[in-house]
Amino acid sequence: MANTAQSKKRAKQSERRRRHNASQRSAMRTAIKKTVSAISGGDAAAASAAYAAAAPALDRAVSKGIIHKNKAARHKARLNTKIKALQA
Numbered sequence: 001m002a003n004t005a006q007s008k009k010r011a012k013q014s015e016r017r018r019r020h021n022a023s024q025r026s027a028m029r030t031a032i033k034k035t036v037s038a039i040s041g042g043d044a045a046a047a048s049a050a051y052a053a054a055a056p057a058l059d060r061a062v063s064k065g066i067i068h069k070n071k072a073a074r075h076k077a078r079l080n081t082k083i084k085a086l087q088a
Contacts, residue, residue, distance in 0.1 A: 028057045035083075059072060
């Protein structure tokens with residue numbers, strides 16, 4: 001339990017940051033899921049549009065320190081590969 005004024009403030013800041021990071025992470029995951037569902041639906045145009053929304057969400061999560069850059073790159077590469085296979 002926070003006893004000093006400093007530790008109380010840090011606890012408040014940590015909770016605020018945790019909620020904000022959770023929100024950003026959720027938005028990123030939702031964007032990925034929309035892309036995956038568009039791919040599984042077989043609609044190449046919808047999948048491309050969903051990917052165009054998901055890529056900046058992944059990049060934003062990287063810039064905010066929520067995920068590692070390699071994780072974002074891996075997600076983008078795998079989604080893009082599936083979209084290109086769908087278009088072919």
